[in-house]
Amino acid sequence: MERIAAWLHEKNPGLDGPIDADEDLIEARLIDSMDFLEFIDLLEELSGDSIDLQDVTIDDFRTLGRVQERFLSAAR
Template identity: 85%
Template sequence: MERITAWLHEKNPDLDGPIGTGEDLIEARLIDSMDFLEFIDLLEDLTGDNIDLQDVTIDDFRTLDRVRERFLTK
């Protein structure tokens, strides 16, 4: 999860402090449409698995809790 939060801070240099695990990353504009594919690439790199966009919904990327549950917990 540290790599994900570091990436989010890198993409949002004005962001101060930690990101809440339940914070809506999309509503807070921490991930925008331009960064979305790069975020998926990061998750694929972390998990070693390909993410089939037909098997996921936007809600799978909405919070750090959901990202952990959907992609980082086996």
Template identity: 60%
Template sequence: MDEIITWIRSKNPELDGEISGDTDLIESRLIASISFLEFISLLEDLSGRSIDVGSLSVDDFRTIDRINENFLVPVA
């Protein structure tokens, strides 16, 4: 999770506040569409698996907690 928060902060240098697990990253515009594919690449690197962009929903990325559940928790 630290890598994700570090990435978000690097894209939002003006951000002073805390990013918690339930911070709405979409509503707060912390993940911009222009850097979305770069973010997907980060998640692929962290998870060690490919992400099918065609099957994604904005809600999959709404919070750090959802990102963790959808992409970083090991597949059983």
């Protein structure tokens, strides 16, 4: 999750402090449509798996907690 948080801070230089696991990344505009594919690439790199966009919904990317659960948990 540290790499994801670092990426989000890089994309949002005005962002101070940690990002709460339940913060809505989309509503807070921490991820926008221009960065979304890059975010997916990062998740694929970190998980070692490709993400089929037909198998996910926007809610799978909404919070760090959901991203962890959906893409980075060992029980996938």
